[in-house]
Amino acid sequence: MKSNFLKLVLPAFAILLAVGLAFATEDRAVFQDGHYYDTAEQEWRSIPAEGCGETGNTLCKHLGYQLYSMPSFGSTPLRKNVP
Amino acid sequence: MSHKGIYSKLITLFSLLLTLLFVYTAVSKLMHLDTFQLRVERMPYIASYATVISWAVPFVELVIAGLLWFARYRTLALYASLVLLGSFTIYISIVLKYSESIPCSCGGVISTLGWTDHILFNITFMFMALLGIICNNKQNIMQSHQNTVQ
Numbered sequence: 524m525k526s527n528f529l530k531l532v533l534p535a536f537a538i539l540l541a542v543g544l545a546f547a548t549e550d551r552a553v554f555q556d557g558h559y560y561d562t563a564e565q566e567w568r569s570i571p572a573e574g575c576g577e578t579g580n581t582l583c584k585h586l587g588y589q590l591y592s593m594p595s596f597g598s599t600p601l602r603k604n605v606p
Numbered sequence: 607m608s609h610k611g612i613y614s615k616l617i618t619l620f621s622l623l624l625t626l627l628f629v630y631t632a633v634s635k636l637m638h639l640d641t642f643q644l645r646v647e648r649m650p651y652i653a654s655y656a657t658v659i660s661w662a663v664p665f666v667e668l669v670i671a672g673l674l675w676f677a678r679y680r681t682l683a684l685y686a687s688l689v690l691l692g693s694f695t696i697y698i699s700i701v702l703k704y705s706e707s708i709p710c711s712c713g714g715v716i717s718t719l720g721w722t723d724h725i726l727f728n729i730t731f732m733f734m735a736l737l738g739i740i741c742n743n744k745q746n747i748m749q750s751h752q753n754t755v756q
Contacts, residue, residue, distance in 0.1 A: 530619075534675040537622045541629035549637060585648075594621065 555581060557590030557601050567594035575601040613745040620673040620738035624687050627731055628671040632664035639664075650701055666690065681742050687735040695728040 525552050557572025575583035579602030585591040590601040624651055635642045643660035647653050670690065673683035 530675070533622060534625060538629050539628045539705070544626075545630050545633035545637065549634070568732050573645070573648075589690065593648040 539555065549600065556596075557583055558594040559588035559590050560594075560596070561588065569594070572601055574603045577605040589590070612694075613741040613748075616741045617680070617738055617745065620684075620734045620741075621680070623686075623734055624731065625671045625674055626737070628667040628687070632667035632671070635660075635664040647747045649755065650704075652697075667704055681739065684735050684742060688732055688739070691728050691732045695732065698725055698728075 527566055537539050556569050557575055558567055558569050559567050583601040583603050594601040609717050643656050646656040646659050670686045673679040
Protein backbone atom coordinates (compact mmCIF):
# COMPACT_ATOMS: atom_id res chain seq x y z
CA MET A 524 0.00 0.00 0.00
CA LYS A 525 2.76 2.41 1.02
CA SER A 526 4.89 1.22 -1.87
CA ASN A 527 2.11 1.83 -4.41
CA PHE A 528 1.45 5.23 -2.87
CA LEU A 529 5.10 6.24 -3.24
CA LYS A 530 5.27 4.84 -6.78
CA LEU A 531 2.46 7.19 -7.77
CA VAL A 532 3.16 10.20 -5.60
CA LEU A 533 6.92 10.49 -6.13
CA PRO A 534 6.92 10.65 -9.94
CA ALA A 535 3.85 12.90 -9.90
CA PHE A 536 5.62 15.20 -7.47
CA ALA A 537 8.78 15.25 -9.56
CA ILE A 538 6.83 16.03 -12.73
CA LEU A 539 4.80 18.78 -11.09
CA LEU A 540 7.92 20.26 -9.54
CA ALA A 541 9.75 20.22 -12.87
CA VAL A 542 6.84 21.82 -14.71
CA GLY A 543 6.50 24.45 -12.00
CA LEU A 544 10.21 25.21 -12.13
CA ALA A 545 10.08 25.50 -15.91
CA PHE A 546 7.33 28.12 -15.67
CA ALA A 547 8.99 29.86 -12.73
CA THR A 548 12.34 30.20 -14.50
CA GLU A 549 10.82 31.14 -17.82
CA ASP A 550 12.84 33.80 -19.52
CA ARG A 551 11.35 35.17 -22.70
CA ALA A 552 14.39 35.96 -24.80
CA VAL A 553 14.40 39.28 -26.59
CA PHE A 554 16.52 39.24 -29.68
CA GLN A 555 18.27 42.27 -31.02
CA ASP A 556 18.50 42.26 -34.79
CA GLY A 557 22.00 41.80 -36.08
CA HIS A 558 22.91 42.89 -39.59
CA TYR A 559 25.68 41.48 -41.76
CA TYR A 560 26.81 42.10 -45.30
CA ASP A 561 26.54 38.93 -47.35
CA THR A 562 29.39 39.27 -49.80
CA ALA A 563 28.08 36.43 -51.95
CA GLU A 564 24.71 38.09 -52.43
CA GLN A 565 26.15 41.64 -52.21
CA GLU A 566 23.45 42.76 -49.80
CA TRP A 567 22.73 43.34 -46.15
CA ARG A 568 20.84 40.65 -44.27
CA SER A 569 19.34 40.56 -40.80
CA ILE A 570 19.01 37.85 -38.20
CA PRO A 571 17.96 37.79 -34.55
CA ALA A 572 21.25 38.22 -32.73
CA GLU A 573 20.60 36.49 -29.47
CA GLY A 574 22.90 37.45 -26.65
CA CYS A 575 24.62 40.12 -28.71
CA GLY A 576 24.92 43.74 -27.76
CA GLU A 577 27.27 46.63 -27.91
CA THR A 578 29.59 45.28 -25.22
CA GLY A 579 31.27 41.96 -24.67
CA ASN A 580 34.55 40.12 -24.92
CA THR A 581 33.81 38.39 -28.21
CA LEU A 582 32.61 39.64 -31.59
CA CYS A 583 29.22 38.38 -32.71
CA LYS A 584 29.41 36.70 -36.08
CA HIS A 585 27.09 34.75 -38.30
CA LEU A 586 28.53 32.45 -40.96
CA GLY A 587 31.82 34.27 -40.48
CA TYR A 588 30.32 37.72 -41.09
CA GLN A 589 30.50 40.36 -38.39
CA LEU A 590 27.08 41.42 -37.07
CA TYR A 591 26.28 45.12 -36.77
CA SER A 592 23.56 47.02 -34.95
CA MET A 593 22.41 48.60 -38.20
CA PRO A 594 22.84 47.58 -41.85
CA SER A 595 25.89 49.77 -42.12
CA PHE A 596 29.61 49.22 -41.61
CA GLY A 597 29.62 52.52 -39.72
CA SER A 598 27.28 51.19 -37.05
CA THR A 599 28.31 49.40 -33.88
CA PRO A 600 29.81 45.92 -34.31
CA LEU A 601 27.86 43.62 -32.03
CA ARG A 602 29.62 41.75 -29.27
CA LYS A 603 28.80 39.20 -26.61
CA ASN A 604 30.29 37.81 -23.43
CA VAL A 605 31.62 34.29 -23.70
CA PRO A 606 32.58 32.70 -20.34
CA MET B 607 18.79 -2.13 5.60
CA SER B 608 19.28 -4.90 3.04
CA HIS B 609 21.21 -4.35 -0.16
CA LYS B 610 18.00 -4.79 -2.09
CA GLY B 611 16.41 -1.96 -0.08
CA ILE B 612 19.39 0.33 -0.72
CA TYR B 613 19.39 -0.41 -4.45
CA SER B 614 15.67 0.29 -4.63
CA LYS B 615 16.06 3.63 -2.88
CA LEU B 616 19.01 4.65 -5.03
CA ILE B 617 17.15 3.74 -8.21
CA THR B 618 14.19 5.81 -7.05
CA LEU B 619 16.45 8.75 -6.21
CA PHE B 620 18.23 8.67 -9.57
CA SER B 621 14.94 8.25 -11.41
CA LEU B 622 13.53 11.26 -9.54
CA LEU B 623 16.50 13.45 -10.42
CA LEU B 624 16.54 12.36 -14.06
CA THR B 625 12.78 12.92 -14.30
CA LEU B 626 13.21 16.38 -12.81
CA LEU B 627 15.94 17.21 -15.32
CA PHE B 628 14.21 15.87 -18.42
CA VAL B 629 10.74 17.22 -17.67
CA TYR B 630 12.17 20.62 -16.75
CA THR B 631 14.27 20.94 -19.90
CA ALA B 632 11.57 19.49 -22.15
CA VAL B 633 8.87 21.84 -20.83
CA SER B 634 11.26 24.80 -21.06
CA LYS B 635 11.99 23.95 -24.70
CA LEU B 636 8.32 23.32 -25.57
CA MET B 637 7.25 26.64 -24.00
CA HIS B 638 9.46 28.47 -26.48
CA LEU B 639 9.71 25.98 -29.32
CA ASP B 640 10.28 28.66 -31.95
CA THR B 641 13.19 30.06 -29.97
CA PHE B 642 14.63 26.60 -29.44
CA GLN B 643 14.38 25.83 -33.16
CA LEU B 644 16.05 29.14 -33.98
CA ARG B 645 18.92 28.33 -31.66
CA VAL B 646 19.36 24.87 -33.15
CA GLU B 647 19.40 26.41 -36.65
CA ARG B 648 22.41 28.43 -35.58
CA MET B 649 24.34 25.49 -34.24
CA PRO B 650 27.08 23.96 -36.40
CA TYR B 651 26.74 20.51 -38.01
CA ILE B 652 23.08 20.03 -37.05
CA ALA B 653 21.46 23.19 -38.41
CA SER B 654 19.94 21.27 -41.34
CA TYR B 655 18.00 19.06 -38.96
CA ALA B 656 16.74 21.87 -36.74
CA THR B 657 13.03 21.19 -37.30
CA VAL B 658 13.31 17.48 -36.52
CA ILE B 659 15.62 18.05 -33.56
CA SER B 660 13.48 20.80 -32.05
CA TRP B 661 10.52 18.41 -31.86
CA ALA B 662 12.35 15.15 -31.22
CA VAL B 663 14.54 16.21 -28.29
CA PRO B 664 11.79 17.36 -25.89
CA PHE B 665 9.61 14.43 -26.99
CA VAL B 666 12.35 11.91 -26.26
CA GLU B 667 13.09 13.58 -22.91
CA LEU B 668 9.44 13.30 -21.86
CA VAL B 669 9.21 9.68 -22.99
CA ILE B 670 12.33 8.78 -21.01
CA ALA B 671 10.98 10.59 -17.94
CA GLY B 672 7.80 8.53 -18.20
CA LEU B 673 9.50 5.18 -18.81
CA LEU B 674 11.71 5.63 -15.73
CA TRP B 675 8.67 4.86 -13.58
CA PHE B 676 7.77 1.53 -15.10
CA ALA B 677 9.88 -1.32 -13.73
CA ARG B 678 9.67 -3.15 -17.05
CA TYR B 679 11.14 -0.21 -18.99
CA ARG B 680 13.37 1.32 -16.33
CA THR B 681 16.59 -0.23 -17.60
CA LEU B 682 15.81 0.94 -21.12
CA ALA B 683 15.04 4.43 -19.84
CA LEU B 684 18.28 4.60 -17.88
CA TYR B 685 20.29 3.52 -20.91
CA ALA B 686 18.42 6.05 -23.04
CA SER B 687 19.22 8.76 -20.46
CA LEU B 688 22.88 7.82 -20.60
CA VAL B 689 22.93 7.86 -24.39
CA LEU B 690 21.01 11.14 -24.68
CA LEU B 691 23.15 12.97 -22.13
CA GLY B 692 26.28 11.44 -23.63
CA SER B 693 25.27 12.67 -27.08
CA PHE B 694 24.72 16.20 -25.77
CA THR B 695 28.06 16.16 -23.98
CA ILE B 696 30.02 14.81 -26.94
CA TYR B 697 28.37 17.30 -29.29
CA ILE B 698 29.19 20.24 -27.00
CA SER B 699 32.79 19.05 -26.63
CA ILE B 700 33.26 18.65 -30.41
CA VAL B 701 31.75 22.02 -31.23
CA LEU B 702 33.74 23.80 -28.54
CA LYS B 703 36.91 22.26 -29.92
CA TYR B 704 36.27 23.00 -33.58
CA SER B 705 33.96 26.01 -33.61
CA GLU B 706 34.25 29.61 -32.43
CA SER B 707 31.19 29.59 -30.25
CA ILE B 708 27.73 28.12 -30.14
CA PRO B 709 24.50 29.47 -28.78
CA CYS B 710 23.05 27.37 -26.05
CA SER B 711 19.89 25.56 -27.00
CA CYS B 712 19.48 24.30 -23.47
CA GLY B 713 16.27 24.63 -21.48
CA GLY B 714 15.70 27.07 -18.69
CA VAL B 715 18.39 28.10 -16.26
CA ILE B 716 20.83 25.52 -17.60
CA SER B 717 21.53 27.98 -20.41
CA THR B 718 23.07 30.32 -17.84
CA LEU B 719 25.84 27.82 -17.09
CA GLY B 720 29.24 28.24 -18.71
CA TRP B 721 30.18 25.50 -21.15
CA THR B 722 32.60 23.80 -18.75
CA ASP B 723 29.94 23.82 -16.03
CA HIS B 724 27.40 22.52 -18.51
CA ILE B 725 29.63 19.60 -19.46
CA LEU B 726 30.22 18.81 -15.78
CA PHE B 727 26.48 19.03 -15.17
CA ASN B 728 25.82 16.55 -17.97
CA ILE B 729 28.54 14.20 -16.79
CA THR B 730 27.05 14.23 -13.27
CA PHE B 731 23.66 13.12 -14.58
CA MET B 732 25.29 10.57 -16.88
CA PHE B 733 27.02 9.16 -13.81
CA MET B 734 23.67 8.98 -12.03
CA ALA B 735 22.15 7.14 -14.98
CA LEU B 736 25.07 4.73 -15.01
CA LEU B 737 24.78 4.08 -11.27
CA GLY B 738 21.05 3.57 -11.76
CA ILE B 739 21.77 0.92 -14.42
CA ILE B 740 24.23 -0.85 -12.12
CA CYS B 741 21.85 -0.79 -9.15
CA ASN B 742 18.96 -1.95 -11.35
CA ASN B 743 20.99 -4.86 -12.67
CA LYS B 744 22.12 -5.86 -9.17
CA GLN B 745 18.55 -5.66 -7.94
CA ASN B 746 17.35 -7.84 -10.83
CA ILE B 747 20.08 -10.39 -10.11
CA MET B 748 19.14 -10.50 -6.42
CA GLN B 749 15.49 -10.87 -7.34
CA SER B 750 16.16 -13.74 -9.72
CA HIS B 751 18.29 -15.48 -7.04
CA GLN B 752 15.45 -15.08 -4.58
CA ASN B 753 12.97 -16.51 -7.06
CA THR B 754 15.32 -19.44 -7.74
CA VAL B 755 15.75 -20.23 -4.02
CA GLN B 756 12.00 -20.08 -3.46
